[in-house]
Amino acid sequence: MKVRRQEVSTCLRKYSGIFLFLAVSVSVFVLWNMDMLFKKKVKSSFIIPTFSSDPYMQHGFCTFQPLSPKEALEEDLILESIAWPETPPLPSPLSLEVTSDPVHSSFTILPRSAGGQWHVGDSLEVTIKMYDYQGRPKKSGGDVLFARLHNAALGAGVAGQVVDHLNGCYSAVFSLLWEGHAQVEVTLVHPSEAVTVLRRLTAEQPDRINFESLFRSSLVTETATCNVCLRPTQQPLCNYTNLHTGDPWFCYKPKKLSCDDRIDHSKGNFNQNLKTNEEMLFQDGVNMKVSIRASGPANVTVFQKNKDQPEVKSLKVKSGPSGYYYQHVWRALGGTTVHHFNTSSAISQCLEGRAVHLYGDSTIRQWFEHLIEALPDLKQFDLHSQDQAGPFLALDYAKNIMVTYRCHGPPIRFASVPTSELRYIANELDGIPGGPNTVIVIGIWSHFSTFPVEIYIRRLQRIRGAVMRLLARAPGTLVVIRAANPKALTLYETLTNSDWYSLQRDKVLRVVFEGLNVHLVDAWEMGLAHHLPHSLHPQPPIIKNMIDVLLSYICPELY
Structure with a gap:
């Protein structure tokens, strides 16, 4: 709580003794500095939008933090590695x-x-x-x-x-x-x-999905539009850029309330602005x-294979498949053998004594839901959380198993997330001790489709840095990355979450984490190779195979 000058004066007049005076003075100094530190770390400021000519600072009306020369070079190399062939201009009139x-x-x-x-x-x-x-x-x-x-x-x-x-x-x-x-x-x-x-939409309309935040103070409430990319107006901006990671986030400042009165985050509107006949x-x-x-x-x-035919070995992402289905179960090509955890006792035996932390979007939340259903003794605590965003916590006391889920920070297209629960994965990882009984699962891709891919690259770079710090202080920690997956496409899904967007981000994810001591669950190929229809949220047989891959990374020794 902020100590105002008037309160300080009153306090000083109340106590005349020298020792009490010194005690109060020290308390005031400490409280004031703690309050200022808290404000710097948690609260925001409002700014008038301005735009830099630095090529690393601006992408249309999307503002970026500047990169170091090393980071800028890496970004250029990543963009080059995922470059899509030139596509033809559209004739006018379109036919x-x-x-x-x-x-x-x-x-x-x-x-x-x-x-x-x-x-x-x-x-x-x-x-x-x-x-x-x-x-x-x-x-x-x-x-x-x-x-x-x-x-x-x-x-x-x-x-x-x-x-x-x-x-x-x-x-x-x-x-x-x-x-x-x-x-x-x-x-x-x-x-x-x-x-x-799709390319033009990203360049011209990265804000075609917008977000909202509710601001409240006493009986006054206001709603403001928020985004990574906000079009410049005369209206001041509230700057909620994450000071730890540099991930940008802004809201238009409410007319009456302070930037510090923001209480939640939610998905806003979708503005479909196709040109004539483009549908x-x-x-x-x-x-x-x-x-x-x-x-x-x-x-x-x-x-059958010829006797002199070499085995199909582990294949890199760019040179061949990571695995295939046979008799409806996923078989990895090289690396960890995928085992089948078909009973609750097999799963709980694998997870006994472990903490599994799941971070990401709703496709990772599916994994939490699968484990809850598969393990009758894994009881979910009622944290009074939002159904979509969590956070969720489940415990099996007898087996000493803990499973948690937390959604990633904005942009996140959930109905409502309290600002107190808006956490960035990199921040969360920096707060985890880690160790041989800790499993980290990360799945972040779907909610970045409408934005310039540089925003996604930078988010993954920050997460990668946190993963590297975690593995440095606790080398026994197991880190698993979930790839993107193909989905059913409607017009809305295409303009906001097309498989083309997802494919690009899937490539970025693999490049960013290449060479690190992390494991990949190849949801892309597992969705593409399966006979079931593509879905943003893959159907249970595919999720079961994904969980089998995860558990095989955790417990290869059980078999």
Whole structure:
């Protein structure tokens, strides 16, 4: 509580004794300094929006903290590593006739180079040729294509690696990992022309999803718009930039109340500002997540591995699949063997004596919910938390198991989060002692889709720094990163959370954490390779496989 000068004077007049006078003076000094320190760390200030010409400080009307030369170089390298091919400008007036058409397009399985049969361990290559609605071959790249090899009867599936040849032709390469039937599936997620629109939206409308905060003091309440990127007006801004990490966040200052009167954070409105006819580029069943037909056979028969065929070893992210499904369960290629924790006793045996801290968005909250359901003795405490945001805490006293969940800091598109519960993952990690009985799980990607990718890069850099500090002081800590996953697409989902946006951020996440002593749950390939429809929140069989991967990292010795 702030001690005002008048209160100090009154206090000094009340006590005449020299010792009491000194005691009160010291108390006032300490309280005043504690209050000022608290204000610096927690409260905000209001500013008139100004914009720097420093290239590292501004992206349109999105303001950034300056980077060190090392960080700036890393950011440039990351941006280069995820660069998407140039996509064609849109004709005026816009017509589907010149855009990529999944009906006219096709794929062809290339014959085995050595002739003869396909065997486990071989690679299967497919050529994809894209045409427009008039049947003319496309001359440029940039289409978003997914590829999968599967066998429904065997419960088998693996993601293909798609290569853009920048001339309307693409290749998809698959590892042959099981005996028997293997069918190719190629899907047009977005035509290249749709990517042109998605790129423009990020550049011109990074605030198309906005956020709100409620401000309250006594009987006065006000609501203000908030965001990473706020359009410049004459209205002052409240600056809520995280002083520990530098992650930016702003609100327009309320007219009557102080910036310090902010009490919550919530998702605001969505402003859909497409140009004339651009909606035609995002039509489900027409040009968005539509299968491309085969010109010829769509499947091959795979025979058992030749004796001299080398094993399919652990493959890096860019060179091949991280795993595949067989009999509906996920098998990793190299690294930790994935075991199957099919009973509550197996799961609790693995987690006994451990604290598992889950940080991120709703796709990580799913993991908390799965563990609560799978472990009857893991009881959730009623913290009177928000259903979406948490925080959540569950304990099994007998087995000494603790599982927590906390959502990441803004931007977060939840209904309502008290400002007291808005925490940044990096801050939280810096407050954890860590150790061999501590498991950290991080999943942060979906809520960054509408913003320039630099904002996501910088958030991950700060989290990576906190992970490195944690591992330095407690090397036995297990850190697991959950990747992004593909999802069902409506027009709204596409403009705010398209698989193209998610794919870019998935690539960033892998690059940022590459080389660290952390483990990856490849939710991207686990969603892409599975027969179930894509979903922002993957269905229970996929979540079960993800949890099996997590538990296999925690307890490889149980098997």
